[in-house]
Amino acid sequence: MNIRDMIPFNKNREHGMTRTERSLPPQPTLTPFNQLWNDMDTFFENFFGEYPSSRQDFSLTPRINLSETDNVLQIEAEMPGMEEKDIELAVDEGHLVMRGEKRRECNENDGGRRRIECSYGRFERTIPLPDYVKAHEAKAKYRNGVLYVEIPKDPKRSEGKRIPVTAG
Amino acid sequence: MNSDTLTRREENGTVTREEKRFAFTPKCDIWENQNSVYLEVEMPGVTDQNVDVSLEDGILTILGRVEPLNLEGYSRVYAEYEDGNFERSFRISDEIDEEKISATMKHGLLRLELPKREAVKPRRISVTAA
Numbered sequence: 378m379n380i381r382d383m384i385p386f387n388k389n390r391e392h393g394m395t396r397t398e399r400s401l402p403p404q405p406t407l408t409p410f411n412q413l414w415n416d417m418d419t420f421f422e423n424f425f426g427e428y429p430s431s432r433q434d435f436s437l438t439p440r441i442n443l444s445e446t447d448n449v450l451q452i453e454a455e456m457p458g459m460e461e462k463d464i465e466l467a468v469d470e471g472h473l474v475m476r477g478e479k480r481r482e483c484n485e486n487d488g489g490r491r492r493i494e495c496s497y498g499r500f501e502r503t504i505p506l507p508d509y510v511k512a513h514e515a516k517a518k519y520r521n522g523v524l525y526v527e528i529p530k531d532p533k534r535s536e537g538k539r540i541p542v543t544a545g
Numbered sequence: 546m547n548s549d550t551l552t553r554r555e556e557n558g559t560v561t562r563e564e565k566r567f568a569f570t571p572k573c574d575i576w577e578n579q580n581s582v583y584l585e586v587e588m589p590g591v592t593d594q595n596v597d598v599s600l601e602d603g604i605l606t607i608l609g610r611v612e613p614l615n616l617e618g619y620s621r622v623y624a625e626y627e628d629g630n631f632e633r634s635f636r637i638s639d640e641i642d643e644e645k646i647s648a649t650m651k652h653g654l655l656r657l658e659l660p661k662r663e664a665v666k667p668r669r670i671s672v673t674a675a
Contacts, residue, residue, distance in 0.1 A: 444619035458654035522589035522653015
């Protein structure tokens, strides 16, 4: 067997072509893999319409940003349209757990949604914490649809311990 | 993301253009009943002071400015989203009574009510014996 017959996606191959392949117009820039990619893109575009991208995802899991100063670690989590009472925060064995339920305010009998982009329901996200923070002293506030959690750092532990390396 | 410049309407009616920067497209739910069409727009980080809803030539434009919470002295160590403004426009149909559009902002969620004109609301016509 010729080695080129064993390459599955060789667009220039002349042997072993099926009838379908031969009847297709030549598309020199499209490998079968690219074609599949394009087909998938078209499928999703048709399905979701002009879906606003880049700040979108379907998941209800809140997205987070982490910032820090010398003394504090701050976690911001986007969760618009919630009530404080529906947000639950817990610290558990070096993890920060955010749970919540986002409720839909409209009545289903109102005639139904024309367009739905927001997600609703319960979510949970667990964030591992570094061991130099005092997790039990965390403070949280919910403001303008963003949850801010501030956790003080433990200056003693953040220094770490230097381990000397000796010749041996 | 839109790369359009953001326009800002001042009290005296002049429109100033802010520096060119990106605006995110907020997520939006739309539903309706017999009396109104409702929009719910998710704009986390936007206060009621920083949201601007305008209507011009049948285009409803929503603009939300995000002012990052006092991040002075903080350095960002991990990010899943960027701070940025929100902007989105909708074409409003003739059946909406533009004078009666109302908006409320709570917890980063803008809720708009667009009441329909009386003329397009379904009505029952009573039939009397002649």
